[in-house]
Amino acid sequence: MLQRIQYDEKTCVFVMHDLVQNLAEFVAGDAFRRLDTEIFDSIPSRARYLSVLVNSLPNVVDFTSIRPSTSLRALQIFNTINLWLGKDICIKLNEEIFHNLRSLRILNFSNTGIKTLPDSIGNLKQLHFLGLARTKIEVLPESICFLYNLQTLDLLGCPLQELPKGTKNLVNLQHLIVEIWSNIHLPHGIGYLTNLETLPVFNIGRGSGCEISELSKLNKLCGELRITGLDYIQQHDEQGAPVDLIKKKNICTLILDWRSHKVSKNGSYSTKEVPVGNHEVVLAVLQPQLNIKMLKLYHYPGLSFPRWLGDPSYSRLVEVVLFGNSEKGSKFLPTLGLLPSLKTLSIQCMLTVEYAGYEFRGHDTGFKAFLSLDKLEFKYMPKWVQWFGVECHDFSSLNTLKLVHCTALRFMPEYLSFSLRKLVLSSCKEIIYLPTMLPSLANLILMGDINKLLLSNLGLPSLRFLEIGFSENIKSIELDNNKLQSLETLVIKCCKNVSYFSGVAGLFALRELQLDGCLSLYLCAEPIPPSLQVLKVTNCPGLWLWERVQWTTFGHQLQRRGTDRDNYLEAFPDEDISQGKDYNNAYEEAILANDYGETLDFNYxxxxxxxxxxxxxxxxxxxxxxxxxxxxxxxxxxxxxxxxxxxxxxxxxxxxxxxxxxxxxxxxxxxxxxxxxxxxxxxxxxxxxxxxxxxxxxxxxx
Known part of the structure; x- marks a missing residue:
């Protein structure tokens, strides 16, 4: 009866057939009413559940002149136009609106432009659900803390900076929904909400802010949890008040963030300096439960990592992210090779890491490290110079490897992975050759500053896709076609200083060639291989004559067109110049056009x-x-x-x-x-x- 539809990446909606809706309305009678804003001038006295539909903009939902029914149980505003245009919907409320709605259980103003709530909202003693998601509310009235029966408070996407000080009185609250990356200020006493199941972010603060010890009482938490402001915690705090994350059995994603944010006078957040503290002890105490699936550490400033991190008893841990550290952080990575189910590992902005060796995989050589790892990426690690200690059977399931801005790394492990299929190197200018034992590598992407020797040393018999892009230091590309016999797709883009390119004629398996943004490239006598089916040349002014020769000579074998030359072909569909026999000379010269309305200079x-x-x-x-x-x-x-x-x-x-x-x-x-x-x-x-x-x-x- 209901069909689930994906509205966007994060939102799902349910729809029903019109006949089913009509049947439901007939059975419900007057208790369930749905009104459009165009005819919304009163609330039927017998209505218990009311939905107001906004189907045009600009629109105003005015409750100031409407006397609501005292028997109303649910009041919802539905934005049927567009989710992201909902903030243009104006909601007008007066102070008396909630005095007569003492039986209201559900109040939903989500996806509207409401800015404030009247203090009379505290009279809704029976309210169970309050939806304020994606509204313009910046401050909640203190009277909201008298809603003792409130179970769900949805603040997702609100510009709210802090919760009322009396939030601790909402003892029946089960779901406090906010953005996981929100820096909302949690007041002292949040630990009294022992029924909480949803609390995506726990921001530790000073003064009136919540303390880490309050987290120990929230044992019903489930789903995602991000703890931020950990740099506020000192060693004596942890010894006196354990957090007991290991007892929270339903948390599947844990994010530990050492960044601190304070609210400035203008309402913006600024990141403060990380103070000196015993961060190793803090991380050791924050050991999660064994069934956790995702773990992320942000800006950890400690010099070492605790033993629990990487312990094989975490058999369900599938993703680990290490992002950022301080200038005095560790020079080594934690031991993560023992995790049996780890599939995704991302290490980024570890500014002080210099080595990745046996401490990374584990010192015991009698096992296969990173047994289930599918995706591995290292990004922005300027001091990383050595990667060693990889045994021949490690990374046996690795499919994708990314090395981005590892500018000091010189060598990759010789026995990296027999299963590796995709390799991305971006701005790794010290790497001059790839491991020889990559029999399954099919996709290679080289971006940014790369060493020119790397291109000439490519010896990958199984490589099918090669992309070279956004490189300013490369002036020539010379491919050894004897070592790239399986290459099917070659893409060279935005290499503005490349003036010489050779080796393409001997790529007898090549089916697609794309050249884009190579402003200095000239190919005077280099023919295309007979296997080529797709030739795409864009924004390469020096290749117009070469491209013209290829299409005139080999046009019969090219199945698709994707070049600047298509402007000509679309304008003159009757011209068959692919055969090179009969053509209008003036029209042929029109191939010089790069795009409609653009002219180029040519020397010929x-x-x-x-x-x-x-x-x-x-x-x-x-x-x-x-x-x-x-x-x-x-x-x-x-x-x-x-x-x-x-x-x-x-x-x-x-x-x-x-x-x-x-x-x-x-x-x-x-x-x-x-x-x-x-x-x-x-x-x-x-x-x-x-x-x-x-x-x-x-x-x-x-």
């Missing part, structure tokens, strides 16, 4: 013909020329025909002057559709500019 010997149907349509300030419109039905010339010398028409201040075309550097031609252009006859026509005849032919600008 250019002799082309302007057909007699050319007409001036716009002024070219660069050459002081009028751009010419050329009829599609101009005469076609064969390859062996002798083309006559060409002339262009120049118009200065309304007068005409015929100028012979010269060889040498010419302005690139403009190609764009212009349905309003008309023919004015041949070159000898002396009609004034603008006195065009009419024609039914489709014309284009050249």
């Amino acid at each position: 010997e250019m002799n082309f013909q302007v057909p007699s149907s050319a007409v001036p349509i716009s002024w070219d300030d660069y050459n002081s020329d009028w751009l010419l419109s050329v009829s599609q039905n101009s005469r076609k010339y064969n390859d062996n025909d002798q083309l006559p010398s060409c002339s262009r028409k120049r118009f200065r201040n309304g007068s005409k002057k015929e100028v012979n075309t010269v060889s040498g550097k010419q302005k690139g031609l403009l190609l764009r559709e212009d349905s309003s252009a008309s023919s004015i006859g041949d070159a000898s026509d002396n009609s004034e500019l603008g006195s065009f005849g009419s024609t039914s032919e489709e014309n284009f600008c050249l």
Whole structure:
């Protein structure tokens, strides 16, 4: 009866058929009412559950002139327009609105533009659910703390900075829903809410803020939990008040964050300096329960890691993230190779780490380290110089490896993984060769500053996809085609200093070649391999002639088009230049166009013909020329025909002057559709500019 639909990445909605809805409304009678804002002027006295639908913007839901029913149990505002436009929905409330709603159980203003709540909301003693998600509320009234029966308080996406001081009185609260990355200030006494099951973030503060000891009482917590402000904790605090995370059996994701945030006068948050403290003891005490699935450490400043981190008894731990440390942090990584179910490992911004060796995999050589690891990434580790201690059977399930901005790393382990299929290297300029034992590697992506020797040393017989991009230090690319016999796709993009490229002709398995943003690249005599099916060249001004030759010679074998040349093909669908036999020379020169409305400079010997149907349509300030419109039905010339010398028409201040075309550097031609252009006859026509005849032919600008 109900169908679940994914509204966006984080939101699901349920829909039902109109007939089912009509049946439900018939059975419910007057107890369930649904009103549109266009006819919302009163609340039926017999209604118990009321939904107000907002289906147009701008719109106002005005409760100030409406007397609500005392028997109302649920009041919900539904935004049926767009979830992200909901903040434009204005909700008008007065102080008396909640005096007569003492039986209300559900109040939902989510996805609206409501900014404040009246103090009379404290009269809703029977309220169980209060939805304020994605609203504009910045401050909650203190009277909300008298809602002793409240079970769910949804504040997801609110710009709320702090909870009321009396929040501890909401003893029946089970779900306090906020963003997990929110820095909302939790008041002292939050530990009294022992029925809490959902509390995504626990921000430790000073003064009136909550303390870490209060977390020990919240044993019903489940799902995700992020603890931030751990740098406030001192050693004596932990020894006197254990947190007992190990007793919280239902937490599946734990995020420990040593960053502290304080609220400034303007309401913004600023990160404070990490004070000196016994961080190793703090992390040791925060040992989670054994069934945890995801663990993330942010900005841990300690010099060592506790034994529980990486203990094989955490048999369900599938993802670990280590992000950031201080300038005096550890030089080594924790032992994580013993985790039997670990599938994803991300290590980022560890500024002081210099080595990854046996302490990373585990000192016992009689086992297979990282047995289940599928994805491994190291990012922004400027001092990491050595990676060693990898045995031949380690990383037996590794599928993807990413090394990003590891600028000091020189060597990769020789026995990395026989199962590795995708490798990404970005700005790892000291690495000059890859491990030889990569028999399954199929995808290689090289980005940023890379060593030029790495390209010439590529020896990957199973490689099928190679991408080189965003590199400014590479000036030439020389591929050893004898070592890349399985390569099917080659992509080179945004390498603006690459001027020489060789080896593509010998890639006999190559099916797709993409060249994009290589401003200095020229390929004068390099042919494409006979196996190529897709040729895509964009934003490469030096390749227009090379590309033209390839399409003229090998166009019959190319199945797809994805180049700047497509502008020409779309404009002249009847032209079959792929066979290289019959074409209009003037149209062929139109391939010089890079894009509609854009001109390029070229250095070449250019002799082309302007057909007699050319007409001036716009002024070219660069050459002081009028751009010419050329009829599609101009005469076609064969390859062996002798083309006559060409002339262009120049118009200065309304007068005409015929100028012979010269060889040498010419302005690139403009190609764009212009349905309003008309023919004015041949070159000898002396009609004034603008006195065009009419024609039914489709014309284009050249």
